[in-house]
Amino acid sequence: MLVAGALSFVAACRTKAAPRAVDPDVALRSAALAREQALLDAYGSVVAAQPALAGRLQPLAADKAAHVAALGTPVPGISTVTTLAALTALERTAATEHGRAALTASRSLAPLLASLSASSSCALVAL
Amino acid sequence: MSAEAVVLGELLAAEHAAVWGYGVIGAHLDVHRRVAAVAAYDAHRLLRDSLLVRMRARGLTTPGPLTAYQLTVTTAGSAVQQAISLEDGMCVLWRDLVASTDSTELRGLAVRALSNAAVRAVHWRQAIGVRPVTVPLPGTP
Numbered sequence: 369m370l371v372a373g374a375l376s377f378v379a380a381c382r383t384k385a386a387p388r389a390v391d392p393d394v395a396l397r398s399a400a401l402a403r404e405q406a407l408l409d410a411y412g413s414v415v416a417a418q419p420a421l422a423g424r425l426q427p428l429a430a431d432k433a434a435h436v437a438a439l440g441t442p443v444p445g446i447s448t449v450t451t452l453a454a455l456t457a458l459e460r461t462a463a464t465e466h467g468r469a470a471l472t473a474s475r476s477l478a479p480l481l482a483s484l485s486a487s488s489s490c491a492l493v494a495l
Numbered sequence: 496m497s498a499e500a501v502v503l504g505e506l507l508a509a510e511h512a513a514v515w516g517y518g519v520i521g522a523h524l525d526v527h528r529r530v531a532a533v534a535a536y537d538a539h540r541l542l543r544d545s546l547l548v549r550m551r552a553r554g555l556t557t558p559g560p561l562t563a564y565q566l567t568v569t570t571a572g573s574a575v576q577q578a579i580s581l582e583d584g585m586c587v588l589w590r591d592l593v594a595s596t597d598s599t600e601l602r603g604l605a606v607r608a609l610s611n612a613a614v615r616a617v618h619w620r621q622a623i624g625v626r627p628v629t630v631p632l633p634g635t636p
Contacts, residue, residue, distance in 0.1 A: 427626070427627040427628075430627075431630075431631040438632070467606045467610070470593060470602060471603060472599070475593075475594050475595070475596075475597070476594075478593045478602065479593045479594040479634070480632070482589075482602075482606045482634065483590060484632070485606055485609075486586065486606075486609045486613040486614075487633055490610075490613050490628075490629045493614055493618065493628075494621075
C-alpha cells in the first residue's frame with residue numbers, strides 16, 4: 369500500500385515535470401494569419417488612398433478575406449501601406465514566408481500554406 | 496505503397512500529359528501566345544524530369560507517357576481553356592504532394608511547382624479575359 373502510494377506519487381511528479389509538447393503548427397498558423405490580415409488591411413488602405421484602383425484590387429482583397437477566414441479569427445488593424453509598390457512588396461514577402469512555413473508544417477497545415485504562397489505569387493501577376 | 500509514392504506516380508503521369516497537351520495547345524495559338532505555351536511546355540518537361548530523378552532515387556517505378564491523350568482543342572479560345580484546366584489540375588496534384596510527404600526537399604519542389612502552375616493559370620485567364628483572374632486557394636478543387 370505504501371509502495372503503491374509512493375509509486376503513484378512519483379508518477380504524479382513525472383506527469384507534472386514532463387515538458388508539455390508544443391504543436392509547431394500553432395505558431396506557423398498564427399504567423400500566416402498575421403500575414404494575411406496585414407495584406408487584407410493593406411488592400412483596404414490602398415483602395416482608400418487610391419479609389420481608382422478599386423476595380424483591380426477588390427477581387428484580390430476578396431482572396432485575402434477568404435484566407436483570413438480559413439486561418440482563424442480576423443483581428444482587423446490599420447495599415448500604413450498606401451501604394452501599389454508597398455503592397456507588391458508585402459505580397460512578395462508573404463509568398464516567400466508562406467512557402468517557407470509550408471516546408472515544416474504538419475501534413476494538415478502545409479497544403480494550406482502552400483496555397484497561400486501560390487495565391488500571393490498570383491497576386492503579384494494580377495496587381 | 497506510401498501516400499507519397501502514390502502521389503508521385505500520379506504527378507508523373509499528369510506531367511507527361513501536360514507536356515503532350517501543351518504541344519497540341521501551342522499548335523492552335525497565334526505567335527504571341529505560342530511563346531507562352533512553349534515556355535509552359537518547357538516548364539512541364541523540367542518538372543517531369545525532376546519527378547523522374549526523385550522517383551528513381553526512391554526506387555519507385557516510373558510510368559511512361561501514353562501514346563495519346565483525350566484533349567478537345569478546335570480553336571485558340573478552347574486551347575487556352577484547356578491550358579487553364581491543365582494548370583488548375585496540376586495545382587491540385589502538387590498540393591496533394593505537400594500533404595503526402597515530410598521531405599523538405601519534395602515539399603520545396605511542390606511549393607514552387609504549385610505557385611508556378613497557379614501563375615500560368617492566371618496568365619491564361621488574363622489572355623482570354625476570364626474574371627476573376629485569381630482563385631482564392633490554388634490547388635483546392
